[in-house]
Amino acid sequence: MIAFWILALLMIASAVFTVTAKRPVHSVVGLLVNFIALAMIYLSLQAEFLAVMQIVVYSGAILILFVFVIALLSSGVAPFEIGPDKMAKATVPVAIVIAFLALAGIVTTVLSAPATVLPITSGGTTGEANAFGSVANFGSALFYENLLPFEVTAFILMVSVIGVVLIAGDEDGPLGPRRRKRRSLEREPIVKREPVVR
Amino acid sequence: MSVAPENYILLSGVLFFIGVVGVIVRRNPLIMLMSIELLFNSANLALVTYARVWVNNTGHIFAFLVITVAAAEAAIGLAIVAVTFRRQPHVDVDEVAALKG
Numbered sequence: 001m002i003a004f005w006i007l008a009l010l011m012i013a014s015a016v017f018t019v020t021a022k023r024p025v026h027s028v029v030g031l032l033v034n035f036i037a038l039a040m041i042y043l044s045l046q047a048e049f050l051a052v053m054q055i056v057v058y059s060g061a062i063l064i065l066f067v068f069v070i071a072l073l074s075s076g077v078a079p080f081e082i083g084p085d086k087m088a089k090a091t092v093p094v095a096i097v098i099a100f101l102a103l104a105g106i107v108t109t110v111l112s113a114p115a116t117v118l119p120i121t122s123g124g125t126t127g128e129a130n131a132f133g134s135v136a137n138f139g140s141a142l143f144y145e146n147l148l149p150f151e152v153t154a155f156i157l158m159v160s161v162i163g164v165v166l167i168a169g170d171e172d173g174p175l176g177p178r179r180r181k182r183r184s185l186e187r188e189p190i191v192k193r194e195p196v197v198r
Numbered sequence: 199m200s201v202a203p204e205n206y207i208l209l210s211g212v213l214f215f216i217g218v219v220g221v222i223v224r225r226n227p228l229i230m231l232m233s234i235e236l237l238f239n240s241a242n243l244a245l246v247t248y249a250r251v252w253v254n255n256t257g258h259i260f261a262f263l264v265i266t267v268a269a270a271e272a273a274i275g276l277a278i279v280a281v282t283f284r285r286q287p288h289v290d291v292d293e294v295a296a297l298k299g
Contacts (some may be wrong), residue, residue, distance in 0.1 A: 004201045008209045015213055015236055019220035024228040031232050038239055045206070045250045050242075050261055057265055062235065062272045069276045070228060095222035099215045115203050115251045129212035132253055141255035142262070150257060153266045160270035168277035186212055 004044060010037045024070050035059040046120070046131070049138040064099055206247040213240035225291050227279045231272060238268040 011034050018030035035058045042051035118130050130136050142150055213236055220233030242261045249257025282294060 001200045002207065008205070011209065011217070012212055013217040018215055018236065019224065019229070020233055022230075024226060027229050027232050031235065034236070034239070038272070041206070041209075041243065043248055044201075045246050045260055047246045047249065047261075050246060050258055050265075053262065053265060056241075057269055062269055065276055066232065067274055069280050072280055073225065092219075092223055095219045097219035098222065102218060103211045103215040106214070107208065110204050110207045110211075115248070117203060117251050118253050122254050133250075133255075133258060137255060138258055138262075140228065142259055144284075145261045149263055153263060155272050156266060160273050164273050164277045167274070168281050185269070 004041070007041050007044075008039045010034075011041070025067070028066050028070070031066075032059050032063055035063070045133075047133040048131075048136050049133060201249050203251050207244055210240045210243040210247070212242070227275075227291050229282070230291065231275050231279070234275075235268060235272065241279055 014030045014033040018034065019029045021027045021030060033060060039051040039054040039059075042164065044050075166182060217233045217240060218238035219234065221230050224230055224233065242264050245257045245261045245264070249255065249261075
């Protein structure tokens with residue numbers, strides 16, 4: 001009970017910090033706090049496997065990707081973080097109005113039909129082998145009943161990997177001109193060949 | 199689940215609010231992508247909450263799919279950002295005009 005409110009306050013504070021931070025690195029730190037707090041909230045909702053996935057995929061993979069791109073972009077000549085990040089003042093009230101409409105829609109929908117929480121009847125409590133949301137439970141639901149979405153997931157990941165390699169794999173990328181020729185001919189040979197004496 | 203599910207949904211709504219404001223207001227592409235991750239997370243929180251309310255695993259499966267799509271989106275978005283802004287000193291979404299006719 002108290003843990004939920006602490007985590008909720010932590011999540012809101014870190015989300016606000018993420019959005020308002022001047023430097024992207026600070027935003028990444030705020031996002032990390034947000035993700036870990038969300039994983040704990042998943043645990044309170046008995047979604048153990050998703051909590052672990054949240055930590056592994058989000059704060060393990062995606063945030064590292066963000067940090068790498070920040071390092072890549074700011075490693076050049078110009079300091080990338082000094083760039084003009086003008087929070088366009090005119091758009092702020094418009095943004096708040098639009099987002100507030102979305103929030104009001106969610107609030108009225110939720111409060112108009114309060115949900116009754118069903119009790120968990122089978123499988124035991126959190127932490128036991130076959131509990132609701134455990135790895136076994138999630139896995140059987142994923143591989144028996146939802147096999148097609150799982151295959152679609154694999155396809156999406158494959159397409160995104162190919163797309164990333166196509167976009168960013170080239171040295172200059174498809175957007176810039178290819179200025180340098182390949183230097184494979186100038187490279188020092190790995191094995192020096194002795195001139196053949198005849 | 200000692201807290202009423204409405205509180206979880208309200209938390210999800212507030213996070214969505216913050217994320218939408220971030221996407222609209224900020225002009226740094228990295229922070230915009232992070233705000234989009236906030237949006238994905240708030241949607242996931244709603245899905246997992248209702249999965250617990252109606253003891254039903256499909257919400258977990260859907261949240262898993264959302265996590266996968268978020269990972270793919272982050273990878274492709276960051277690749278585009280890295281390619282686009284590799285030579286520009288300032289990172290600003292409004293200044294990208296490579297496709298303007």
